[in-house]
Amino acid sequence: MHFLTVLYTFLALGGISSAASTPQRRAASGLLFNPPGFAPLPSPTTHRGPQPLVAGGTPSLNTSNIQGDILGQASNANALGDPAPIENNWEPVFVDTSSLHGVFLIGANDNTTINAALNQITTALGDSITELYSLQAQARPGAEQGHEHFGFLDGISQPGVEGFTTNPVNGQIVVPAGVILVGEDGDNAGRPAWAKDGSFLAFRQLQQLVPEFNKFLLDNAVFVTGVNGIEEGSELLGARMMGRWKSGTPVELSPLHDNLTIAGDPNLINNFNFTLAGDNSLCPFAAHIRKTNPRSDLSNTAVDPHRIIRGGTPYGPEVTADEAASNVTSIQRGLAFVAYQSNIAQGFQFLQQTWANNPNFLGHPNFPLPGFDPIIGANHGQERFTQGLDPANQTRNITLVQDFIVSRGGEYFFSPSLSAIINTIAA
Ligand code: N7H
Structure with missing residues (x-):
């Protein structure tokens, strides 16, 4: 599916528990964050990624070791081959992520729907969240829809997911579900039970x-x-x-x-x-x-x-x-x-x-x-x-x-x- 408009909104969240029990909060299914239960941070000085949510009311969850995943991307930039120092090229919000706690990815076919969804989120969460950064993405126009900016059609090859992809197209390899989804067969990283069927998201502004x-x-x-x-x-x-x-x-x-x-x-x-x-x-x-x-x-x-x-x-x-x-x-x-x-x-x-x-x-x-x-x-x-x-x-x-x-x-x-x-x- 090609979205006409996608808005990526990066947020700092605070006092999340105050909104956590409202029906609107439950509707905010696009919330992506570095959650509790994934907590064992290596040390305050080496961790540069999003902080876990620690608001009151958060259930006490198994804190299995997933340090390889939760080290933030800034600490990873050198290994990824990015030029140093990252301050020269990176958006500031990604350089110092000490107050970056989550991201909403909002996709729809038109801006009105996007704005309505964003409005719903900000109304529901009120001043418990602050928008740090927003990136407006959109499909390219006309015949270029579905093509990225170099002009190539994108999104053709995706793995099927065992147990979820019922009719793979010819040539589509179906991988064990645990390659994509936490806690499914093939994922042996030992995450907390509640994280089952979630997935880690790597975001890059390229x-x-x-x-x-x-x-x-x-x-x-x-x-x-x-x-x-x-x-x-x-x-x-x-x-x-x-x-x-x-x-x-x-x-x-x-x-x-x-x-x-x-x-x-x-x-x-x-x-x-x-x-x-x-x-x-x-x-x-x-x-x-x-x-x-x-x-x-x-x-x-x-x-x-x-x-x-x-x-x-x-x-x-x-x-x-x-x-x-x-x-x-x-x-x-x-x-x-x-x-x-x-x-x-x-x-x-x-x-x-x-x-x-x-x-x-x-x-x-x-x-x-x-x-x-x-x-x-x-x-x-x-x-x-x-x-x-x-x-x-x-x-x-x-x-x-x-x-x-x-x-x-x-x-x-x-x-x-x-x-x-x-x-x-x-x-
Ligand atoms: Fe790539 N592009 O449009 O130039 N990518 N990619 N990519 N990419 C693919 O087969 C592109 C990036 C993968 O299964 C296609 O769906 C651009 C990163 C993988 O055969 C095109 C950027 C990483 C595949 C592009 C970018 C990957 C893939 C062909 C950045 C991972 C599937 C369309 C600006 C680290 C390979 C398709 C397969 C395909 C482009 C980034 C990975 C056209 C512009 C950072 C796994």
């Missing part, structure tokens, strides 16, 4: 430098027989960096040109593995979708624990004529990245740190090292090398001297199940 990205593609266009002209060569480079054409068609199935028949069929668009050529001639090992979901390159048991459900939405306006003409971004736009998983260390963090930022992954003895994920791979703002993007020359090193995605920070939250909200948190 700016995209669209004019710069487009210029890079034109400057570095790649050519093979049948691909003619700078436009086709630059489209091909973009598709090989992503692993999909802008329509969503995987390059593994259609390596040199887009194929709208595949793009238009939900049972074709995600129905592939990376073994068709047994190498990277169809899809580079470095491609974003191969780095973040290597599919049959590895066994299911090696890939499944690292699957995430993504729910990001673009934010910011369309590229202006001035920006397109100058190839320089002057207005911020990007992706309000949202990922759900039962364990952030195994999900979002692992994908970013261990696969996307690791030039040796996915190494193959017969091929040159892939280098960084050319879309999201991060090297503290320094240049990143990639190989295998040029189909005519597998050892050509295409170095990315600038990041086209710039982290503006983020935070980790816990999204409780509706029954946890009703029966435990608001009880």
